[in-house]
Amino acid sequence: MVERRQLGGWLQGPGAAPPPDGVGDGDGGDGGVGMGRRVVALAIDWGFAVLIASGLMRPLQWGSLAPLAALLTMNVLLVGTAGFTAGHRIMGLRVERLDGAPPGPVRALVRSVLLCLAVPPLIWDRDQRGLHDKAAGTLVVRR
Secondary structure, rough: OEEEEEEEOOOOOOOOOOOOOOOOOEOEEEOOOOHHHHHHHHHHHHHHHHHHHHHHOOOOOOOOOOOHHHHHHHHHHHHOOOOOOOHHHHHOOEEEEEEOOOOOOHHHHHHHHHOOOHHHOOOOOOOOEHHHHHHHOOEEEEE
Protein backbone atom coordinates (compact mmCIF):
# COMPACT_ATOMS: atom_id res chain seq x y z
CA MET A 1 0.00 0.00 0.00
CA VAL A 2 1.29 3.47 -0.86
CA GLU A 3 1.37 5.99 1.97
CA ARG A 4 0.53 9.65 1.48
CA ARG A 5 4.04 10.79 2.41
CA GLN A 6 5.50 8.66 -0.39
CA LEU A 7 3.49 10.67 -2.91
CA GLY A 8 4.84 14.02 -1.74
CA GLY A 9 2.96 17.11 -0.65
CA TRP A 10 1.34 19.73 -2.81
CA LEU A 11 4.46 21.89 -2.50
CA GLN A 12 6.81 19.06 -3.39
CA GLY A 13 4.82 17.60 -6.24
CA PRO A 14 4.20 13.92 -6.93
CA GLY A 15 7.06 11.50 -6.56
CA ALA A 16 9.05 13.61 -4.12
CA ALA A 17 11.32 11.67 -1.81
CA PRO A 18 9.59 10.71 1.43
CA PRO A 19 10.76 12.46 4.60
CA PRO A 20 12.87 10.57 7.15
CA ASP A 21 11.03 7.90 9.12
CA GLY A 22 8.95 9.30 11.96
CA VAL A 23 8.57 12.68 10.27
CA GLY A 24 5.33 13.77 8.69
CA ASP A 25 3.13 11.51 10.77
CA GLY A 26 0.09 13.74 10.76
CA ASP A 27 0.96 16.23 13.48
CA GLY A 28 2.75 18.92 11.55
CA GLY A 29 2.12 18.98 7.85
CA ASP A 30 4.43 17.23 5.45
CA GLY A 31 7.58 17.25 7.50
CA GLY A 32 8.02 17.99 11.15
CA VAL A 33 6.37 17.31 14.42
CA GLY A 34 3.66 19.88 15.10
CA MET A 35 4.52 23.11 16.85
CA GLY A 36 1.96 22.39 19.58
CA ARG A 37 3.91 19.40 20.90
CA ARG A 38 7.17 21.33 20.75
CA VAL A 39 5.75 24.33 22.61
CA VAL A 40 4.32 22.10 25.35
CA ALA A 41 7.67 20.27 25.62
CA LEU A 42 9.50 23.60 25.90
CA ALA A 43 7.03 24.81 28.55
CA ILE A 44 7.65 21.64 30.58
CA ASP A 45 11.42 22.11 30.25
CA TRP A 46 11.09 25.78 31.21
CA GLY A 47 9.13 24.76 34.33
CA PHE A 48 11.91 22.37 35.34
CA ALA A 49 14.52 25.05 34.63
CA VAL A 50 12.72 27.55 36.88
CA LEU A 51 12.47 24.94 39.65
CA ILE A 52 16.18 24.15 39.35
CA ALA A 53 17.14 27.81 39.27
CA SER A 54 14.94 28.67 42.26
CA GLY A 55 16.58 25.84 44.18
CA LEU A 56 19.98 27.37 43.49
CA MET A 57 19.04 31.03 44.10
CA ARG A 58 16.58 32.04 46.80
CA PRO A 59 14.58 34.10 46.09
CA LEU A 60 14.71 34.08 42.30
CA GLN A 61 15.00 37.68 41.14
CA TRP A 62 12.93 39.02 38.25
CA GLY A 63 15.16 39.28 35.19
CA SER A 64 17.53 36.62 36.47
CA LEU A 65 19.25 34.57 33.80
CA ALA A 66 19.45 31.53 36.08
CA PRO A 67 16.42 29.74 34.53
CA LEU A 68 17.81 30.34 31.06
CA ALA A 69 21.20 28.96 32.14
CA ALA A 70 19.45 25.94 33.64
CA LEU A 71 17.47 25.41 30.42
CA LEU A 72 20.67 25.65 28.36
CA THR A 73 22.49 23.18 30.61
CA MET A 74 19.58 20.73 30.65
CA ASN A 75 19.27 20.83 26.87
CA VAL A 76 22.98 20.37 26.20
CA LEU A 77 23.33 17.48 28.65
CA LEU A 78 20.07 15.66 27.93
CA VAL A 79 19.81 16.14 24.16
CA GLY A 80 23.54 15.50 23.77
CA THR A 81 23.40 12.18 25.65
CA ALA A 82 19.85 10.82 25.55
CA GLY A 83 18.45 12.65 22.51
CA PHE A 84 15.60 14.25 24.42
CA THR A 85 14.81 16.54 27.33
CA ALA A 86 12.21 15.78 30.01
CA GLY A 87 9.64 17.78 28.03
CA HIS A 88 10.46 15.90 24.83
CA ARG A 89 10.16 12.60 26.67
CA ILE A 90 6.78 13.48 28.18
CA MET A 91 5.46 14.64 24.79
CA GLY A 92 6.83 11.57 22.97
CA LEU A 93 9.51 13.41 20.99
CA ARG A 94 13.17 12.81 20.21
CA VAL A 95 15.93 14.95 18.69
CA GLU A 96 18.19 13.26 16.16
CA ARG A 97 20.57 14.05 13.34
CA LEU A 98 19.26 13.93 9.79
CA ASP A 99 20.71 10.44 9.36
CA GLY A 100 18.83 9.19 12.44
CA ALA A 101 21.84 9.06 14.75
CA PRO A 102 21.88 10.75 18.18
CA PRO A 103 22.80 14.44 17.99
CA GLY A 104 25.92 14.30 20.17
CA PRO A 105 27.27 17.07 22.41
CA VAL A 106 28.42 19.57 19.76
CA ARG A 107 25.13 19.58 17.85
CA ALA A 108 23.24 19.71 21.15
CA LEU A 109 25.29 22.74 22.20
CA VAL A 110 24.64 24.59 18.92
CA ARG A 111 20.93 23.73 19.04
CA SER A 112 20.59 24.71 22.71
CA VAL A 113 22.39 28.06 22.40
CA LEU A 114 20.18 29.00 19.45
CA LEU A 115 17.09 27.77 21.28
CA CYS A 116 17.91 30.08 24.20
CA LEU A 117 18.11 33.04 21.81
CA ALA A 118 14.35 32.44 21.24
CA VAL A 119 14.28 33.80 17.67
CA PRO A 120 15.58 30.70 15.80
CA PRO A 121 12.86 28.36 17.18
CA LEU A 122 10.22 30.85 16.06
CA ILE A 123 11.44 30.71 12.45
CA TRP A 124 10.82 27.40 10.71
CA ASP A 125 10.57 25.97 7.22
CA ARG A 126 7.72 24.13 5.51
CA ASP A 127 8.80 20.92 7.27
CA GLN A 128 8.47 22.77 10.59
CA ARG A 129 12.18 22.46 11.36
CA GLY A 130 13.24 25.47 13.39
CA LEU A 131 16.26 27.52 12.45
CA HIS A 132 18.03 26.13 15.52
CA ASP A 133 17.46 22.58 14.23
CA LYS A 134 18.59 23.47 10.71
CA ALA A 135 21.79 25.10 11.99
CA ALA A 136 22.57 22.09 14.18
CA GLY A 137 21.66 19.53 11.51
CA THR A 138 18.99 17.98 13.71
CA LEU A 139 15.28 17.36 13.59
CA VAL A 140 12.56 16.53 16.11
CA VAL A 141 10.65 13.29 15.49
CA ARG A 142 8.14 11.24 17.40
CA ARG A 143 9.58 8.47 19.52
